[in-house]
Amino acid sequence: MITQVENPVLEVHDLTVSYGRNPVLWNIDFTLPKGSLAGIIGPNGAGKSSLIKAIMGLLEINNGFIKIFDQGLNEVRKKISYVPQRESVDWDFPASALDIVQMGTYHKLGLFKRPGKAEKALALDCLKKVGMEKYRDRQISELSGGQQQRVFIARALAQQAEIYFMDEPFAGVDISTENMIVDLLKAMTAEGKTVIVVHHDIHSAPKYFDWIIMLNMYLVASGPTEKVLTEELLEKTFGGKLSLLSDAAQLIKQKGFNPLKS
């Protein structure tokens, strides 16, 4: 059940991705319409985060290509924003909440320039949007998990992008933060921005997303929520891995090199 669209903002074409020597995604092929709030769902090890990382150019692509706004990644970087998993960084790093949000303005500054007044004002505005203005000078390790996630979202907002990729923004956050983020994302897509979110909770998925991408090492489904959230597709997604794909992955791992590498 894969719904393809005309004039997509994101086109993933026949994508195969390995993590080291371990193939994690096989022949992923889908398109996404502008303004959608899309959820990527699937079991542990389904390749949800890997898909986002591959789109962001952080993982090596073995096969296929990705187009955003019908262009390559490097042509459209300024229109893209990425929110990594909260656990992927060391929160003991000596920085304040405001410092982190200002990082969202770095790419527009270019080399040699420091963030100035305009960048600071933008960062403060973004902190306000996630309800964190009170914590601007707080050392980031002293923030709760939900507050750290809000800071990450604010940094993404400061990039003023058109398309947002978020890796598990709801993992380990309190319910009020989760609701706040969902409202914010809905407001963003209403303005015509596109948001793609890795999500682990199947129960809240239909409430949050208008588009669902179901992964289980391969693409099980991609389409409007009401069309793809069926018993049959959920069973395919969460009912265990395709054993042949796992066997093939095992075979490749034992090779000592990656035969898929082009």
Added chain:
Amino acid sequence: MEDFVYFFSFQDPNVAMVVAGITLLSISAAMVGTFTFLDKKALLGDAISHAVLPGVCLAFMFAGSKNPYWIVLGAFITGAVSTYAIEWISRSTKLKEDTVIAAVLSVFFGIGILLFTQLQQTGDAALSGLDHFLFGNAISIVYEDLMVYGILALLVIVCLLVFYKEFKLIIFNPGYAQSVGLPVKRLKLLFNTLLVMAVVTGIQAIGVVLMAALLITPPAAARFWSDRLKIILLLAVIFAVLSGIAGAYISFAVPHMPTGPWVVMAISFIAFASFFFAGKKGILSKWYNQRNYQQKIHRDHLLKSLYQVRERNAAPLGKADILELFPGKEKETKRFISKLKKEGQIEEKSNHLLLTPTGLVEAKRVVRLHRLWELYLAQYLNLAPDHVHDMAEKMEHLLTPELEAKLDASLDYPTQDPHHSKIPRDHDL
């Protein structure tokens, strides 16, 4: 003392030159070290500072004398090769990085010592001063050395200032840095080059192996004092410069004394002092706060026992009775009794200790917190009344007025605890 004045008046141009050199190299080492430390790559600095030795020896063999250009080139090459080897081996094998660093470090240092011994046995007079590269000798720096090492250090400092925000982002969140289009790989290569250069600048003044201490110890000490990267950088630089100059002075004052070990002593002293005395992160303030808390517990217990006597309408307690309540703590108890008297919380009337009105309010507060917590555990955590006392005994000293208000509200302002004792309020008699 005469030496001290002579040295620090900088009237001797040689001394001024040595101080300028050691200041520059300390700044560059501490700055590179701060980023390395935050990137958790401290061991890499150690490996490089071992791996420059074979390069120094090869340069000696090649040039036949102590020529700073050749030495810098040799040290840089073997340092860079070791860095690249560590990265390549960790990437292409399953070995963990710490294993690879330890192995590469020993191989390079082993070869270095071999060459070093070989050179010493030739007994060539032109080779005197080679041992300065092992433990450092700041005083042996001449004008030509200063030019080479100083310019290298300046280059490192300028590069770090120019790419400050990029390095900060790459260390905090490399995946994100790449996603916004920073050339992460090239910047990492540049950073590793700066790291090797910072080590190379220190080989003559500090010595090959000990240079690692000047990289990592200053930021480790500075981290205790601040949570701001800029301040950590500044403090690390100050600590490094102070210890660098201290080491140079000792080499100057005591003939044939190497600089490196004294720099390490000085910077380690600063690090230990930071560990003990730094603001709220220092161990001393942790001990102090813990001791204060223990004292507060004792004081709360004293007030509570006086309140309980009053509540039971029992005969008031004398000083001796109270001392008996806290066996083994007579001295402390006596001190607290007189302290509470001074504070106007208790008074002594006809050999009995009684709570004053202010003391009563405070005692009630402790008892109230205890009983509220008991009730909270019973109601919300479904614990039996005989399971709640011990935790409440601990929480009564800890709860803040804000939490008390919250507790009261969620229990709907109760009047009795699970043991049917009254929860005392300020307005009761």
